[in-house]
Amino acid sequence: MVLNSSLARAGWRRARKVLTSRAVTALTVPHGVDRYLGLINPLWSVNEVRAVVTDVAHHTPSTVTLTLRPNGNWRGAQAGQHVRLRVDVDGVLRTRCFSVACSAHRADGLIEITAKVNPAGTVSGHLKRTARPGLVVGLSQAEGNFVLPAAVPEHVLLISGGSGVTPVMSILRTLVDRRHTGRITFLHYTAGPGDVVYRDELAATHPGVTVVYPRQHGRFSREQLLRFVPDYAEALSYCCGPPSLMDAVTSLWRAEGIGDRLRVERFTTQGLVPQAGDAVGEVRFTRSGVSARGDGRTLLDQAEAAGLRPDFGCRMGVCHTCTSVKSSGSVRNVLTGTITAEPGEQIQLCVTAPCGDVELDI
Amino acid sequence: MATRARIPQLTPEQFDELGRELDALRRELADDLGEQDAAYIRRILALQQRFEFAGRALLWAGWFPPAWLAGTAALSISKILDNMEVGHNVMHGQYDWMGDPALNSKMFEWDTVCPSEQWRHTHNYVHHTYTNILGKDRDIGYGLLRMVDNQRWRPYYLGNPVYAFVLMIAFEWGVMLHDLEFDRILSGRRKWSDTKALRRRMWEKGGKQALKDYVLFPLLSGPGAIATLTGNAVANLVRNLWAFSIIFCGHFPDGVADFTEEECEDETRGHWYYRQMLGSANIDGGKLFHIIAGNLSFQIEHHLFPDIPARRYQQIAPRVREISERYGLTYTTGPLGRQVGKVWRKIFRLALPPRHRSPFGTARRGRPLSGVRRVAA
Ligand SMILES: Cc1cc2nc3c(=O)[nH]c(=O)nc-3n(C[C@H](O)[C@H](O)[C@H](O)COP(=O)(O)OP(=O)(O)OC[C@H]3O[C@@H](n4cnc5c(N)ncnc54)[C@H](O)[C@@H]3O)c2cc1C
Numbered sequence: 064m065v066l067n068s069s070l071a072r073a074g075w076r077r078a079r080k081v082l083t084s085r086a087v088t089a090l091t092v093p094h095g096v097d098r099y100l101g102l103i104n105p106l107w108s109v110n111e112v113r114a115v116v117t118d119v120a121h122h123t124p125s126t127v128t129l130t131l132r133p134n135g136n137w138r139g140a141q142a143g144q145h146v147r148l149r150v151d152v153d154g155v156l157r158t159r160c161f162s163v164a165c166s167a168h169r170a171d172g173l174i175e176i177t178a179k180v181n182p183a184g185t186v187s188g189h190l191k192r193t194a195r196p197g198l199v200v201g202l203s204q205a206e207g208n209f210v211l212p213a214a215v216p217e218h219v220l221l222i223s224g225g226s227g228v229t230p231v232m233s234i235l236r237t238l239v240d241r242r243h244t245g246r247i248t249f250l251h252y253t254a255g256p257g258d259v260v261y262r263d264e265l266a267a268t269h270p271g272v273t274v275v276y277p278r279q280h281g282r283f284s285r286e287q288l289l290r291f292v293p294d295y296a297e298a299l300s301y302c303c304g305p306p307s308l309m310d311a312v313t314s315l316w317r318a319e320g321i322g323d324r325l326r327v328e329r330f331t332t333q334g335l336v337p338q339a340g341d342a343v344g345e346v347r348f349t350r351s352g353v354s355a356r357g358d359g360r361t362l363l364d365q366a367e368a369a370g371l372r373p374d375f376g377c378r379m380g381v382c383h384t385c386t387s388v389k390s391s392g393s394v395r396n397v398l399t400g401t402i403t404a405e406p407g408e409q410i411q412l413c414v415t416a417p418c419g420d421v422e423l424d425i
Numbered sequence: 426m427a428t429r430a431r432i433p434q435l436t437p438e439q440f441d442e443l444g445r446e447l448d449a450l451r452r453e454l455a456d457d458l459g460e461q462d463a464a465y466i467r468r469i470l471a472l473q474q475r476f477e478f479a480g481r482a483l484l485w486a487g488w489f490p491p492a493w494l495a496g497t498a499a500l501s502i503s504k505i506l507d508n509m510e511v512g513h514n515v516m517h518g519q520y521d522w523m524g525d526p527a528l529n530s531k532m533f534e535w536d537t538v539c540p541s542e543q544w545r546h547t548h549n550y551v552h553h554t555y556t557n558i559l560g561k562d563r564d565i566g567y568g569l570l571r572m573v574d575n576q577r578w579r580p581y582y583l584g585n586p587v588y589a590f591v592l593m594i595a596f597e598w599g600v601m602l603h604d605l606e607f608d609r610i611l612s613g614r615r616k617w618s619d620t621k622a623l624r625r626r627m628w629e630k631g632g633k634q635a636l637k638d639y640v641l642f643p644l645l646s647g648p649g650a651i652a653t654l655t656g657n658a659v660a661n662l663v664r665n666l667w668a669f670s671i672i673f674c675g676h677f678p679d680g681v682a683d684f685t686e687e688e689c690e691d692e693t694r695g696h697w698y699y700r701q702m703l704g705s706a707n708i709d710g711g712k713l714f715h716i717i718a719g720n721l722s723f724q725i726e727h728h729l730f731p732d733i734p735a736r737r738y739q740q741i742a743p744r745v746r747e748i749s750e751r752y753g754l755t756y757t758t759g760p761l762g763r764q765v766g767k768v769w770r771k772i773f774r775l776a777l778p779p780r781h782r783s784p785f786g787t788a789r790r791g792r793p794l795s796g797v798r799r800v801a802a
Contacts, residue, residue, distance in 0.1 A: 381731060
């Protein structure tokens with residue numbers, strides 16, 4: 064299997080060289096070679112990472128675990144990193160972050176993610192309901208700094224809550240695969256035992272690993288931590304979970320002056336999405352590094368007032384010259400009144416006003 | 426022009442009401458977009474790719490006449506689909522909501538020599554914003570032809586049919602050169618040196634397209650190079666003839682109105698819609714025809730909602746027609762043959778100086794419209 068996949072990789076590298084040659088590029092003008100490769104196999108692409116779902120598991124009622132086989136462009140992930148996964152939901156390509164949950168040393172080259180269903184969300188529920196082997200999704204390369212250092216200290220403390228189990232699971236599995244000789248303590252906060260995706264695996268791991276479900280003993284606190292991990296200050300600690308847990312952990316570590324021994328991964332960046340159109344916030348133009356306070360005018364007007372010169376044409380929502388990518392935040396179309404909060408969506412600056420904090424890629 | 430004087434005038438209240446009604450229709454459509462529209466455009470895209478693949482493969486064996494014919498036909502269809510139902514519509518932003526880079530208005534590049542960003546400027550912005558405003562919409566005659574009576578006649582226009590014929594044959598190149606605004610360069614209103622960046626992109630894109638169709642694919646056919654070359658050239662020609670015919674039927678048949686700049690000063694949304702409706706014409710036809718025409722056969726609906734997926738136009742056409750009739754606005758439409766005939770008759774007629782002034786012609790010029798009610802003739 065290992066041999067196979069490395070052979071395939073070498074073959075792919077050779078094929079890729081031909082496919083990106085000047086001759087092939089000139090023959091496939093203007094659409095590019097990917098368009099034609101996709102006709103043969105939807106996984107094939109000369110640049111993009113795409114992956115096919117090879118297995119779908121429903122370990123708990125509110126999660127879905129996907130095993131994915133990425134194409135030859137995938138450069139691998141370090142333990143704890145995440146990918147931006149792109150999937151078609153009712154005709155719209157949606158991009159969401161998911162942590163790679165498997166070991167960085169997984170021999171078959173597959174990767175695993177686990178999505179917790181967000182009842183109000185779009186992608187997680189869609190994956191839970193419809194993902195089947197054979198589904199093709201787009202991936203980014205692995206990203207993030209929630210990773211192990213080159214030299215791993217003797218004691219590693221992992222703290223997670225809910226779906227935050229995924230990146231720490233990856234770290235745990237990686238350390239186990241590396242036959243880490245020190246101790247690993249894993250505190251996992253969960254609503255109930257039936258809710259733990261990796262319960263069986265955690266029950267069976269190797270001798271140096273202690274797994275605790277401290278929820279039975281109340282919420283996270285210093286006292287509780289001292290009870291299970293008296294020497295936590297000496298450990299290298301990783302934390303990922305709901306904001307309340309992460310806030311409690313980070314403030315404790317900071318208060319004790321050991322903040323540099325703690326790594327955190329946050330799953331949520333924005334606050335709640337305002338429903339009304341009049342919420343003010345900050346508009347950040349990320350490519351130009353300029354910010355402005357949202358004042359209710361259209362994003363085109365505000366960008367210009369901030370000294371930027373985005374392309375525009377009709378200024379009435381007809382020509383799409385000013386269409387840009389809104390990286391995050393919610394916005395209102397002033398013609399239709401529709402509010403959308405989709406990360407990475409295309410918006411027409413001339414007929415769109417911000418609702419709260421907005422990030423624009425201009 | 427007689428038809429012009431028959432343009433019905435609306436009251437400011439009617440303009441507002443018309444604007445509200447069409448805005449509501451637009452919202453209804455926008456709210457309903459989803460899986461079906463995505464599946465449709467992906468299906469068309471897959472179809473286009475298959476035609477392209479089949480066309481190239483058959484023309485590789487183009488020395489065999491049936492293969493040449495079939496290959497040329499397949500490649501023609503591929504280019505027509507690519508340029509019209511896919512390219513034109515995608516570049517309008519009709520599928521931006523899908524979040525797919527392959528169907529994104531800013532990223533799409535089409536199988537024709539005109540660089541997509543230049544097309545988006547001349548077409549999406551200039552033409553769609555200032556539709557049929559003489560002096561602003563550069564698609565009225567493309568700086569080359571006399572297409573409305575209100576364009577002042579000059580002896581140059583005696584060649585109108587010849588220019589139109591040449592434009593039809595070389596349509597993709599004409600479309601490419603459009604953004605240079607040759608007429609304004611000749612009359613000194615634009616400096617040649619200002620077009621440097623445009624020309625560089627034209628060279629780049631035009632060169633790549635020509636290299637592919639007229640050098641590389643023929644070379645790939647070895648001894649059959651000439652057959653492949655002629656097949657590719659004919660496919661480009663077929664696309665040119667088809668695109669020209671469909672596009673000219675969109676705004677130039679009799680019955681379509683043109684407007685003055687004064688009429689459109691401080692224009693309301695309602696008046697903008699009104700101008701789009703009166704300034705466009707549809708073509709009747711069957712389902713397949715509309716697909717091959719990129720749904721530009723629903724030019725009126727397209728001009729009202731240029732960024733709504735084109736497959737929806739057919740669905741709303743009866744309602745738009747009902748609205749037009751209710752406001753007494755002409756809804757120009759007819760079968761392809763008749764509309765093309767009308768366009769060419771006009772091209773010939775306007776080659777000659779006006780023989781007599783229409784009784785309404787002089788009175789109409791230069792009168793502000795906004796807010797001023799005029800008596801319908
Ligand atoms: C680095 C990183 C790693 C992650 N790893 C994982 C992981 O391994 N597993 C996992 O399950 N999750 C993970 N997440 C979290 C996951 O990306 C988010 O939960 C994601 O939003 C889920 O997508 P969704 O489409 O289901 O929900 P979304 O559609 O994104 O909705 C998210 C929330 O936003 C609200 N919302 C969305 N749109 C609107 C609207 N128009 N109006 C009002 N409210 C709205 C919803 O109420 C919902 O609560 C990770 C996040 C990050 C940043």
